[in-house]
Amino acid sequence: MIELKNIRHWIFDLDNTLYPSTTNLFDKIDTLMCKFIEDNLNVSRQEALKIKNNYFHEHGTTLNGLMQNHKINAEKFLDFVHDIDYSLLVEDSALGEQIKKLPGEKIIFTNGTRKHAQQVTKRLGIENNFNKIFDIVDANFIPKPQIEPYHALIATHSINAQNSIFIEDIAKNLLPAHELGMKTAWVESDDSYCKQGYDGKHVHYTIKNLTDFLKKINESIN
Ligand SMILES: [Mg+2]
Numbered sequence: 001m002i003e004l005k006n007i008r009h010w011i012f013d014l015d016n017t018l019y020p021s022t023t024n025l026f027d028k029i030d031t032l033m034c035k036f037i038e039d040n041l042n043v044s045r046q047e048a049l050k051i052k053n054n055y056f057h058e059h060g061t062t063l064n065g066l067m068q069n070h071k072i073n074a075e076k077f078l079d080f081v082h083d084i085d086y087s088l089l090v091e092d093s094a095l096g097e098q099i100k101k102l103p104g105e106k107i108i109f110t111n112g113t114r115k116h117a118q119q120v121t122k123r124l125g126i127e128n129n130f131n132k133i134f135d136i137v138d139a140n141f142i143p144k145p146q147i148e149p150y151h152a153l154i155a156t157h158s159i160n161a162q163n164s165i166f167i168e169d170i171a172k173n174l175l176p177a178h179e180l181g182m183k184t185a186w187v188e189s190d191d192s193y194c195k196q197g198y199d200g201k202h203v204h205y206t207i208k209n210l211t212d213f214l215k216k217i218n219e220s221i222n
Pocket residue numbers: 013014015016017168169170
């Protein structure tokens with residue numbers, strides 16, 4: 001962990017990274033995405049599920065596919081799919097404590113919205129531990145792992161990639177970060193999509209438990 005002593009920009013994905021995928025919060029969003037497609041494209045539930053998955057895999061986010069192919073209004077979609085019960089999330093003060101101890105700035109880099117990030121971190125009780133949020137609107141709706149939002153994040157927040165680490169549960173979203181010179185850490189997942197390429201050179205660290213990982217870093221650098 002000593003090789004992380006120069007890190008000054010700690011960049012975190014949000015969903016299934018700052019809280020475990022076992023919470024199933026993101027499944028609720030997924031269900032609402034299907035419902036939105038069903039209602040707005042006038043298709044069956046089964047067809048909606050297929051469209052959602054295809055767009056997610058081909059365009060990085062379901063929203064991006066809907067915008068490209070159906071001129072869907074982004075705000076309308078985002079409001080609809082984030083109307084979920086955030087009480088599934090429980091306070092995680094141990095995580096907050098470790099994030100707080102990291103030297104430098106802490107940034108959330110999400111394909112979701114700022115409001116969603118605020119709701120999630122508030123429920124986790126860690127909302128005051130982050131300096132910045134870079135969301136899908138800041139990214140002009142171009143999602144990770146396309147390279148544009150990484151460049152935009154770096155430019156907007158004057159980030160030095162060499163002194164940064166990006167932490168994510170979708171392994172292929174770490175590739176552009178690695179190419180730009182950031183350190184990368186993959187939050188382990190059983191999901192076949194999240195796992196794609198996890199054993200590649202662009203994944204520098206693997207995380208079983210985020211709090212434990214950050215604790216080890218803090219112990220080695222403080
Ligand atoms: Mg994620």
